[in-house]
Amino acid sequence: MTRLPEDLLPALHDALGEAGLITDAERMQSYLSDWRNAYRGQAAAVLRPGTTEEVAAAVRLCAQAGVALVPQGGNTGLCGGSIPDASGAQMVLSLTRLKRIREVDVANATITVEAGVILQQLQDAAAEVGRLFPLSLGAEGSCTVGGNLATNAGGTAVLRYGNMRDLALGLEVVLPDGRIWDGLRGLRKDNTGYDLKQLFIGSEGTLGIITAAVLKLFPALRSLTTAWVALPSPQAAVTLLGQMRGLCGDRLTGFELMSRKSLEFVLRHVAGASDPFAEGHPWYVLIELSDTQPDAALNDLLEQGLGEAFEQALVLDAVVAGSQAQVEALWALREGISEAQNHEGPSLKHDISVPVSRIPDFIARTDRALQQAFPGVRVVAYGHVGDGNLHYNISKPPGSDDAPFKAQAEAIMRVIYDSTLEDDGSISAEHGLGQSKRAAAQHYKAPLELELMRSIKQALDPAGLMNPGKLL
Ligand code: FAD
Ligand code: 2HG
Ligand code: ZN
Structure with missing residues (x-):
């Protein structure tokens, strides 16, 4: 471990008290890796201030000592942003005691x-x-x-x-x-x-x-209706999205896309999950309508929208939740994908965005390019289609070893990000760059944008002690 200035830990102890400073290796462990165990680091200490003034005192002491800090909240991030590097010279600054x-x-x-x-x-x-x-x-x-x-x-x-x-x-x-x-x-x-x-x-x-x-x-919302809808293609989903928005306006509060593969993973690994339909379909959307009025007749609106879509062959099948338990069961199918994918071996996560209108082309083109270059890899595509944001995740070919797949990670990522750029998209729509997409951002972001970002970093954090090695 790198040597700290001798008086730093005692000064931090004085400022934060017993509850605010962890140096014991065992107790630090849960702060040093993320929930997937995809990132692991070391730290000189974990700081747990209880007030803003204590945060300020800890930051001041570390700044004076030249010690870098890694802020951490719930540690649920998906790109390694809250995990320190392997040097053991950084400190984790956990904010979880600021709870008021x-x-x-x-x-x-x-x-x-x-x-x-x-x-x-x-x-x-x-x-x-x-x-x-x-x-x-x-x-x-x-x-x-x-x-x-x-x-x-x-x-x-x-x-x-x-x-x-x-x-x-x-x-x-x-x-x-x-x-x-x-x-x-x-x-x-x-x-x-x-x-x-x-x-x-x-x-x-x-x-x-x-x-x-x-x-x-x-x-607050006082009425809500949820439907699970099968579709032939992503294009049908984008067309349906436009129609439902036109019909429902702001009452359309959820529109999530999922491929069959995503649902299969959930059915295989999430306890209690069951397919809402008797037969499989290529794509699904979960639609939620809500309103502040208690009797907003949302089911009528939903049925009207889906009825028109059936006639246009945009929709293959649909179920509308009949109870709160069914609403939760349908959302569990959507929210279970992230966890379910972990059970299928190592996965590569990509939270890209493109203009909503380009999602169908993006999926078709990227699927083709991947299957050509890496036959057998499994695309698990799902996400917030209304925001143009896809989790275009990849799992290794079934039954194959982890190592060859991991060795291809960089090349797979290139295919996906190159394709994203073709559609004027972003390599990260919601999870951020953290450690995992930091290098890619250097390649995919415009040089002038990077220069402006570096100037801002330099102006606010000239010593580079705030979460170094992340984002930039
Ligand atoms: P952490 O993971 O602790 O930290 C995330 C980043 O923020 C790090 O860079 C950290 O240094 C920094 N940070 C944390 N707290 C502070 C602070 N107080 N001041 C300064 N910097 C700080 N994300 C989405 O956007 N959309 C989703 O739909 C989504 N779904 C998810 C589903 C699952 C099952 C999981 C596990 C994650 C999901 N995430 C999603 C990712 C994650 O939950 C979010 O990024 C969340 O906002 C991170 O919050 P956190 O408190 O866990 O932050
Ligand atoms: C989601 O929308 C999250 O479910 C997690 O953003 C995505 O695990 C993922 O890749
Ligand atoms: Zn998401």
Whole structure:
């Protein structure tokens, strides 16, 4: 392990107390690898401050000592952003003790929460005052608001409510030198220059530590209907999406695409999962309509939209959930894909985006190129089609060894990202760059964009101590 300045750990102990400092190797383990065990690192210590002032003190002490910090929330990220490197010289800064809901302002439709609040707790706190916090994703029982902001998380409700960037009005941030920026304003309009909070949102901990945020609340939903729909092709899904949007407007709050392969993985590995249809179909979408009115006649709307789509041969079959248990069962099929894919051996995750209209061509072209270059690899394509965001994931050929597949990872990624670029897309729509896509971003992002990003990094973190080795 690299030597730390002798007085640093005692000073951190004084600042954070017993609960705020972990140096014991055993107790540090869970902070040093991600949930898939895809990334593993070492750390000189894990810091667990309990207040913004303690975060500031820890950051200041580490800045003075030249020690790099790796911010960490729920550690559910999918690109290794919250895991330190292998040197043992960095420290993990866990925000999970910053758990307070500081204020709910119903009239302003805002909630002020600390970074360590779990997303589900935030959703529950909004529901308690008859409001909705709409961000929704598979990891919501473990991920934190700080992590959601730092990755600009997306999920299944972006179609209607936008991603985390659209849901934040103000931030409190500890800067790399330990100063606290109090930008906790709940203003919907503020044109006094650069929108500083947006710099930190999506910066993956490379510009500062987010300690609290003012977030938007929405009216609670009082009616909801969910359908599982079989389709012949991604083109049918895109056409249906346009038609349902035209018909339902903002009541269309979910539209998730899944290939047959994705569903097969879930049926094989998720306990209790069952196919809503007697026979298999090539593609599926999960459609959700919701409204703030209790009797919004959403089923009529859904049936009208699907009826028209049947006549146009866009839809092959459909089931509408008849109870809350069925709603949950249908969503479990969608949310189970990520976990199910882990049981099929090593997987390569890609969260690309292209314009929605180009999704069908993207899938057809990329499938062709992959099968030509890497016969037998399994494409597990699914995702937030309404946002143009596909999880175009790859599993190894069935029954094959892991090693040859892992050796091809880089080349497979190239095929997918080259194809994404052909459609003017992005190599990461929601998970961020972290460690896994950092090098690819250097290749795929425009040189001028990279130069501007480096200038911002240099201006805020000239010593490079905020999550080094990630993003840039
Ligand atoms: P972590 O994993 O701890 O950290 C993520 C990044 O943020 C790291 O770079 C870390 O350094 C930084 N960071 C964390 N907290 C702070 C802070 N307070 N200040 C500064 N930087 C910080 N993501 C989506 O966008 N959409 C999805 O639909 C989705 N579904 C998922 C489903 C599953 C089953 C899983 C496991 C993950 C999913 N994710 C999804 C990815 C992940 O949940 C999100 O990226 C989430 O926002 C990460 O939150 P976290 O608290 O776990 O952050
Ligand atoms: C989802 O939409 C998540 O389910 C996870 O973003 C995607 O595991 C993945 O690749
Ligand atoms: Zn996703």
